[in-house]
């Protein structure tokens with residue numbers, strides 16, 4: 001049974017060190033969360049899986065890590081200053097503020113009053129000042145999406161890699177949005193991470209590439225353990241599209257709070273490269289734009305057929321890392337009733353995502369030979385490069401198993417007296433017990449076969 005309530009997940013995340021509320025000891029900072037010792041591993045594993053699939057396993061994608069602080073003109077020319085807004089309403093009774101499209105039945109969620117203002121646009125970008133003098137000329141933005149860093153580096157990347165169409169640029173990094181009402185744990189926050197790919201194509205081939213990317217991204221989420229029953233591709237209606245998009249397909253996931261967006265795959269046409277290249281008048285943003293502030297770059301590339309410089313179209317699969325973590329936790333969280341009537345919670349994570357791959361537990365922590373043997377097994381497993389191997393000597397094997405079930409560790413290895421040749425059965429010398437998280441089956445494995453056994457099953 002997967003997690004049915006957000007409370008169960010929030011509680012597990014706090015109890016076991018996956019995710020904590022940001023600035024917790026000062027009462028919390030709304031819309032921020034900190035990833036704890038296990039959360040950072042899970043998140044890093046998810047990002048590594050995305051990078052592997054979208055950069056290393058393809059021959060047509062390059063990587064990038066651009067800065068978070070962004071020149072205001074980048075976000076002016078991209079259209080974000082003028083249009084990156086959500087509609088906001090105020091409750092005249094209790095003075096709280098709400099995103100207009102989240103208000104149900106015209107009533108304030110806090111006090112139940114229905115005296116709400118008309119919706120007005122609220123720009124979600126965080127502004128800050130750069131340098132020692134804080135005035136109008138020194139402000140910059142924290143990027144609201146990682147994408148603009150890719151667009152403004154388009155020429156640098158083409159010039160330095162000699163790429164031709166079609167090709168893509170991938171980036172993983174923080175983005176910031178001053179959400180009016182952050183909610184649903186890490187689903188809607190003000191500081192989050194995105195895994196974005198801008199895939200540049202010849203105009204005319206964009207719709208075909210769009211469909212290909214929707215299929216590839218759905219398959220990737222299934223490879224991370226999300227089941228088809230909980231995933232859906234939703235085609236946005238014309239009035240839902242962002243200012244830059246010709247078409248967008250959202251990948252929705254059945255989160256504990258409902259079927260909601262996990263990733264958006266947009267056909268951004270030539271909007272961004274075009275607006276960083278041409279006169280802003282072409283894009284109807286001129287009210288805010290001084291022609292002297294146009295960029296100096298021509299973000300163009302030869303057309304594969306005519307060899308003439310063109311502004312390519314771009315397909316953008318844009319996924320939230322935090323929403324990915326939440327979806328994966330939701331799917332993996334399982335409550336089981338065992339034969340003896342007791343209950344166990346187990347995170348059935350795909351092994352490549354598990355924060356800890358193997359826990360090595362010495363049966364007795366006050367027996368130096370067992371401890372030494374267990375540590376040497378831990379070190380030799382680590383040396384095979386399988387990821388985090390955890391040595392844990394709390395001395396209570398049963399509790400250790402339960403804890404590792406809850407955090408999704410695929411294997412627990414127990415070192416005991418038999419391992420040292422001091423048990424009843426000499427045939428068990430130099431063997432260990434390996435316990436499987438999902439089946440709870442225990443097998444006796446020779447130490448020299450352990451690394452191969454684990455590697456085979458972590459795939």
Ligand code: ATP
Pocket residue numbers: 177179186187188189190192194261262263264318319320321322323
């Ligand atoms: P929503 O409609 O839920 O506000 P969006 O359509 O504005 O999301 P995009 O601009 O398409 O989101 O951003 C791409 C991805 O970034 C989203 O699919 C989501 O996974 C992630 N994302 C966007 N906003 C947030 C947020 N406030 N908190 C966490 N993740 C977010």
